[in-house]
Amino acid sequence: RKEVEQDPGPFNVPEGATVAFNCTYSNSASQSFFWYRQDCRKEPKLLMSVYSSGNEDGRFTAQLNRASQYISLLIRDSKLSDSATYLCVVTLNTGGFKTIFGAGTRLFVKA
Amino acid sequence: DAEITQSPRHKITETGRQVTLACHQTWNHNNMFWYRQDLGHGLRLIHYSYGVQDTNKGEVSDGYSVSRSNTEDLPLTLESAASSQTSVYFCASSDNGQPNTGELFFGEGSRLTVL
Numbered sequence: 001r002k003e004v005e006q007d008p009g010p011f012n013v014p015e016g017a018t019v020a021f022n023c024t025y026s027n028s029a030s031q032s033f034f035w036y037r038q039d040c041r042k043e044p045k046l047l048m049s050v051y052s053s054g055n056e057d058g059r060f061t062a063q064l065n066r067a068s069q070y071i072s073l074l075i076r077d078s079k080l081s082d083s084a085t086y087l088c089v090v091t092l093n094t095g096g097f098k099t100i101f102g103a104g105t106r107l108f109v110k111a
Numbered sequence: 112d113a114e115i116t117q118s119p120r121h122k123i124t125e126t127g128r129q130v131t132l133a134c135h136q137t138w139n140h141n142n143m144f145w146y147r148q149d150l151g152h153g154l155r156l157i158h159y160s161y162g163v164q165d166t167n168k169g170e171v172s173d174g175y176s177v178s179r180s181n182t183e184d185l186p187l188t189l190e191s192a193a194s195s196q197t198s199v200y201f202c203a204s205s206d207n208g209q210p211n212t213g214e215l216f217f218g219e220g221s222r223l224t225v226l
Contacts, residue, residue: 004153034214043201043217044154087153099215101146101153 001026003100006088010106017078021105023071023088033064035073036087038104044087047073078109113138117202117218125226130189132221134202142205143185144215145169145177147198154201160185192225199223 006023013019025033033050048055050062050071061074071088088102115136124130136143141162146154156169158177166177174196176188189196202218 002153008151032213036215041220043219044215045217046214099156101155103151103153 002103003027004088004090004102006086006102006105008103008105010108012108012110013078015078015080015109015111017109018074018076019078019107020075021073021086021088021107023073023102023105025069025071025088025090025100027090027092028066028069030069030090030092032091033062033071034089034091035060035062035071036089036101038085038087040084044101047086075107078107080109080111083107083109115202115204115216115218117200117221119221120219121222123224123226124192126192126194128192130192130223132187132189132200132202132223134185134187134218135183136202136204136216136218137183138204138206138216139182140204140206140216141182143179144203144205145175145185145187146201146203147171147196148201148220149198157187157200158185189223192223194225197223197225 004025035047036044037047038044048057050064054063059076063072085104085106087104091099118133144159145157148154155171157175160166160179200221203215205213205215
């Protein structure tokens with residue numbers, strides 16, 4: 001089982017749609033959680049951190065469920081510019097800090 | 112503006128050759144990392160450094176080496192390139208009190224093809 005698992009998609013949605021991505025992680029000792037965005041042939045960039053209380057940044061909402069060991073990202077009112085791959089990232093301390101990336105979920109937003 | 116740059120951006124080489132990918136950051140970050148990204152896999156850590164003269168192996172370090180002689184640079188060397196090392200390589204840096212728990216800043220990537 002992969003340490004961080006994501007549905008690879010692709011998710012094809014029309015502009016204005018709401019889309020949600022889930023990510024599960026296997027190590028209960030995971031400490032920090034993030035969503036990164038990666039455009040085609042570009043480098044990953046931090047989209048948002050994920051906190052236990054949930055957090056929102058404009059049209060983006062991230063949730064963490066420690067009991068079920070999953071993280072979600074909700075995008076409301078999708079824009080064409082949201083088309084990208086979304087990477088779920090988890091860090092844990094196993095005697096040394098380790099950052100684990102999911103393989104990513106691809107999103108295509110169409111006009 | 113501070114940045115992180117990689118070179119070359121694209122390289123084609125032959126099996127058995129030594130290849131070095133450069134990474135230079137002007138953030139003055141202590142922590143630097145090399146990842147490779149392949150289809151179907153997340154970014155996988157090759158080597159990392161928490162400061163000058165410090166280097167550590169990641170999960171896929173075989174066939175790779177790094178050195179950290181100053182804060183700004185972490186070159187990645189493939190001692191004898193193999194076709195399995197064809198990949199996109201990303202350098203990243205971060206600077207916070209607890210390494211690897213904060214934001215990673217990535218370079219634009221180096222696409223390496225080994226024939």
